[in-house]
Amino acid sequence: MEPLETIWPVFGLRLTTPRLVLRPIQDGDIPAFVEAAASGIYETRDGHIPFPTDWPNVPDMGPNSARWIWEHRIQANPGSWVIMFGVSTRDGDFLGTQDVASKDFPSLRTISTGSWLRRSAQGQGLGKEMRAAILLWAFDHLGADVAMTSAYDWNSSSIGVSTGLGYEPNGETRTMTSTGTVEREVRFRLSKERFRRPDWELEVEGHAAAAAFLGVPSS
Template identity: 50%
Template sequence: MMDLVDVWPVFGTRLFTPRLELRVARDEDIPGLADAGIRGIHDAERMPFAHPWTDEPPETLRREMARYLWRERAAVAPGTWMLNFAVLDDGVPIGIQDLRAVDFTPLRTVSTGSWLTRSRQGAGLGTEMRAAVLAFAFDHLGAEVAESAAIDWNEASLSVSRKLGYCENGVKRVTARPGTVEREVLLRLEPGDFMRPDWELRVEGVEAARAALVA
């Protein structure tokens, strides 16, 4: 009898770092991810995300997180996709690391975004989880460029990018909250500039993932 991975192959994609497991988020991960977000990610005074989803009350945040993950999952297709990896520490969801692409076959370009529950910040886990998806994209999917971005005051995110070898690639103006204009720093990384960690990424389900994502 088939299991869920046979029906939706990307569910078999799992990345392992020294401290973390990253797996494409399943329904059973959603309650834990919602709780991790509700426990807090950033100071309330400033919004680091392009969409202010953390401003929502807990009951709305839970519902909207589920809708968001379901919507992005349903849109996955060869060449254009968003993978939301649940970041697990000892089996407990502590954040999300995403990896996305549009028209991947000719462009070979991916971009990333992430969040980590506040109690687990400051221990290098943000760097570890982004390094995992970069190694996956460059080494297993054939990406040639990785892009990212952060509001100019978000030193934690910018520090992760610098550690991993990104270079600045311009700025743009964004409205993270209605009526609030921010300056977003754009970042770019190529495989030759990737500052690889001193550990080897272990990957499961890569063949099925490649078939589902690379046109």
């Protein structure tokens, strides 16, 4: 019988930093995903939340989270994909997720990212470390030229991660959230040349098979 990583090669990806391990979320990780999200991600600030919807606090968060994970997995193809990396400590404690997405990657060589960490893991530099891991993988292994991200203008933690890694402002838009709040969303762009690389090396496993599955020639 073939191992799951052979059938779905993205599952063989593993990115390791000094403190973290990033792996694409599998079904066995979903309970830990739900528990981490339910334990608290943020404190609502006068009706402001850092996501378009207040998904961690809805009654059906568990089933909706599983659907969200499965939908991205089912829809992945060489022309459009989202990889939802589960972020854990080296001891296996689930802390949050770091997502990376792209459309027409072989032509555009552009990725976008999004992430969250459970509140108990915030304020320790882990958000910057896990974003740096994705950028190292994207620039040095996938062959990306540009990385994009965004955050609401009051989200200083997310903006600090971006600017600390070398992202530059790239316009803005206005967004209506599920709570009825209008938010100013600021966008950021990072070229490979402007990336402020960390002083540690990223360990990468399973890249070649995953890249081929995503339609990206291995660099």
